[in-house]
Amino acid sequence: MVLKPLEMKMLADIRRLILDLHDEVMGELKEIKGILTSPATDVPAEEHRLLNASLSVPEALATRLDESLVQARPECQDPNNFPLQLGMDAFQHYFQEGNATSETDSYLNLMKCLWIMDKIKTSTEFKRLPDGSLWQRYVKRMDFRLAKEYDRWAASLAPEPDMDTILRLPDDEFRVWKTDDEEGGDELIGGDSVFLTELLNINLPSEGGKSTHKLRVLQNVDGTIQVQDTASTTSGNREINDVHRFDAYLDKAQLIPIYASPSSTSAALNIKFKSDKDSANGISPSFGNLGDLLKFQEIITGYRPVLYRGDLHVECHSSAKFSLTGSTTKEKGRVQIWQRKRPAHTRTKNEGSHSSTASPMAPIESDAGPQNNPGRRLSKTSTSPTDKTFLDKWRRDSTLSAATFSTMEGSVSSTIFTGTNISRLDTGSGTVGVRMDRPEMPKLVLFLESKKTGSLSFLSVAMNENTFINEQACDCRLPRSRCAIAVIEHSKGPLSARRIESKLGLKSWNLASLGTSQPPPKPDPHALRDLRWVKLQFASFEDKEKFRVRFNEVHTIYKNRVADFYRHMEIVKGRNVVTTEFRRISTND
Structure with missing residues (x-):
């Protein structure tokens, strides 16, 4: 064969x-056996030391978590009412994500675990547990593992993230539990889809007598996605399923955002998705809410929309350097702010497996609001965290000698970099290098329709460190002004932007062309060289303010992550100057 x-x-x-x-x-099985058979007393000296260690969460961060908890669960305003089982499920969720690829995420997850464990130990439900009970042993075991992880993190000398940066994160980042609507996530699923990872599973509005209509998106082992559109009808006592299933390569996919057509007055949330522009394989779903639609869009583009606003009048001004004249286009439009999708916490094929612990008992900001932003699922069954550091995973994958890795010890072990992709480089001389990529820039994406010709296009503006909203270019400079205009400029020259025009109208208006799977060629034929400013006139002052606030939040987070990137690069360089090769990745402002 x-x-x-x-x-x-x-x-x-x-x-x-x-x-x-x-x-x-x-x-x-080993973890459960340890919990069941371990003695309730005679704690080893090392475990006793760690359990008695003084671990605390910064006061400002604890206050933010307390506020989020009370908002989600008013009954928890009394600290004694913190739920035991739900609390441990949340603890395991964040502990498992403790070694995230972002330093901010890693630190925030660790602080959440400390905060949750403190809440559990002071809760009435935990205090009522009999001595030596299974739940008590389970909590103490996880408390020990938390203290050990904190001890390891402190010993790694990893720089502590800036608290101001963490506190500027969106409210979603401080929630302990996700809502039911946001549950759904990266899980291996059974049935006819074994070994596929479920990315999306939502209900669509039923039509034409169909009882249910579902849309699922799965990730194949080769990186492609599988789309399943299932319509069910009931005939007597039988349910008949009509399943449309096809695979798609994201580097060839076509996503037509019908819902974002600037001249459309319809409230329908429709898109058209095809595996490629010439394929007959495709779907044209109508979504029940904007949040579900943006989740699907995020899968295709690799970017998370954190704001969506419509009913805009857009002006774009282009002029050559030192020129007093130029050209200005006037268009109708809609706007989104995109952030790079966070690395999934699912295990990659090179990471190996990590032990898990079952519970000891079976007890976007958009027009629709920020609650529609996609979220990760909090598993119904607790899963144990990994005890492997970043260096452990690197060492397991590497073919380099142990002597080579000994020279790296203390440099990148358990140091997690904010928004930075890290990979090792074999220099071919028995040494190892570290490659660190800058955090990816957020994007301002405009869905445009020319007022003169009616032609459709996308305008993508990179929100780099020097992109800003110029409040001196409109009536915002006046006191008590309710100006509905935002002017986007670059402090050091033209904006870094791309305009992709649709030659065939809506038929070829492909949003996937802005995604991570369809990078532009070099040189980029769609790049704009002399775009000086973009003026956005919103329908109301309130819409402009929401845009301004979210723009500045996303921009500030990105700038802080870039600053952390250079700071961490210097730290690693100072520790590994003999054995590490550094390559600075060029970026275009």
Whole structure:
């Protein structure tokens, strides 16, 4: 039997998944056995030291978490009412994400775990547990693991993230539990989709006598996605399912945002998605709410929309350097702010598996509001955190000698970089290098329609460090002004922007062309060289203010992450100057 390369890769990935699942199950069994058989007394000296260590959450961060908790669960205004089982589920969720690729995420997850554990230990439900009970042992075991993780983090000398940066994060980042509408996430699923990862599973509005209509998006082991559009009808006592299933390569996919057509007055949330522009495989779903639509869009583009506003009048002014004249286009439009999608917390094929612990008992800002932003799922069953540091995972994947890695010890071990992608480079001389990529810039994306010709286009403006809202260019400079205009400029020259025009109208208005899977060629034929400013006139002062606030929040977070990137690069460079090769990735302002 002759296997094609793709089939061989798929079989190898499936085998790796089976081994990972086996290791994970064995880890769970060992953990449960340890909880069940460990004595309630005679705690080892090291464990006793860690359990008695003074661990605290910064007061400002604890206050923010308290406010978020009371807002989500008013009954928790009394600290004694903190739920035990739900609290441990949340603890395990954030502990498992403790070694995130972002330093801010890693630190915030660790602080959340400390805060949750403190709430649990002071709750009435925990205090009523009998000595030596299973729940008591379970909580103490996880408290020990938390203290050990905190001890490891402190010993790593990792720079503590700036608290001002953390406190500027959106409110969603401080919630302990996700809402039911936001649940849904990266899970291996069964049935006919074994070894696929579920990215989306939502209900669509039913039509034409159909009882239910569902849309699922799965990720294949080869990185492609599988779209399943299922319409169910009931005939007597039988349910008949009509399933439309197809695979799509994101680097060829076509996403037409019908809902964002600037001249449309319809409130329908429609899109058209095809595996590629010439394929017959596609769907044209109508979504029930904007949040579900933006989740699907995020999967296709790789960017998370954090703001959406419509009913704009847009002016774009272009002029050459030192020129007193130029050209100005006037268009109708809609606007979104995109942030790069955060790295998924799912395990990659090279990471191996981590032990898990089952619970010991079975007890965007947009027109629709920020609650529609996609979120991660808090698993119904608790899963244990990983005890592996970043260096452990790196060491497991590497073919370099142990001596080589000993020279790296203390440099990147357990140091997590804010918004920075890190990869190792084999220099070919027995040494190892570190490559650090700058955080990816957020984008301002405009959906435009020319007032003169009616032609459609996208305008993507990079929100780099020097992009800003110039409040001196409109009536915002006046006291008590209710100006509804925002002017976007660059402090050091023209804006870094791309305009992609649709030659065939709505038929070729492909939003996926702005996504991460369809990067522009070099040189970019769609790049704008002399775009000096973009003026956005909103329907109301309130809309402009919401845009301004979210623009500045996203921009500030990005600038702080860039500053952290350079600071961390100097830290690593200072510790590994002999054995580490540094390559600074060029970026265009």
